[in-house]
Amino acid sequence: MQEHEYALLGGVNRAEVGRYLGAIAAGVSAVIVFVLLTVVDLAQQFGIPTNLPPAVLSLVGAGAVFGALYWIFDRHAWRWPYIGQLLKVPDLAGDWQCDGQTLKPDGSDSYGWEGKVTIIQSWDKLRVRLKTSQSGSNSITAALIHDEADGYRLLYNYRNDPRIGEAELKSHLGFAQLVFSKDLRSAEGEYFNGHGRFTFGTMRLARI
Structure with a gap:
């Protein structure tokens, strides 16, 4: 038997949590891209040859960051005491x-x-x-x-x-x-x- 989805009543709506994670992912992705581009720009100013493939930027895109954040949240973060109390979801595992x-x-x-x-x-x-x-x-x-x-x-x-x-x-x-x-x-x-x-x-x- 496999684990199955379960309904949450009286706690924070899962869709709302997804929106929060999406907003955080967009912000984190923007910061990472900005840092990478800044490093490349500084390297070029000092004459250091650099090449930032588009694939690297895609790996830190909002979608990829959201996937990583959701995995962390789904497996670990929701169990943390303060987050669990805020979400009103107990850890019964x-x-x-x-x-x-x-x-x-x-x-x-x-x-x-x-x-x-x-x-x-x-x-x-x-x-x-x-x-x-x-x-x-x-x-x-x-x-x-x-x-x-x-x-x-x-x-x-x-x-x-x-x-x-x-x-x-x-x-x-x-x-x-x-x-x-x-x-x-x-x-x-x-x-x-x-x-x-x-x-x-x-x-x-x-x-x-």
Whole structure:
């Protein structure tokens, strides 16, 4: 499974971030070109033979600079504390210990289970991977919500596939909702399954 795009609700719009990066890229490109041309001009004044191929200028054009800036932003810069707070996007990437509780239709406990959740996240893509002793699941779509009252809320639906030999389990689709603490060290939520396995319950996550 590959990472997929995810929606951002309550944070800074991605299109707005792209406009800011575009403006910065244009400015940076202009400065670099100006410096290169100035160096060439000074070299010629001192009689130093110089040749600045057009290909060099194209490498520092606004488009190329934007691509480099976006890669840095997508992989690293959005995680920096002050930038992350400004964008209202939490860094959830990493491994989490998951303690789940499946419930009966009347809401009473049925049975407990344990697993490990791995969240892979960049600025524009996300993947939630849950592994247990019996099965594994991967997120298909997701949305991340900035909730000023409760913290950050992650909504995602997933596909679960049982391990070989688990005859009683069937592949199924499900939905989960997790609310993360403000320090991003724990989360609580709930899930429900359908299209192959009709169960529901609660989940508690603790960052490993």
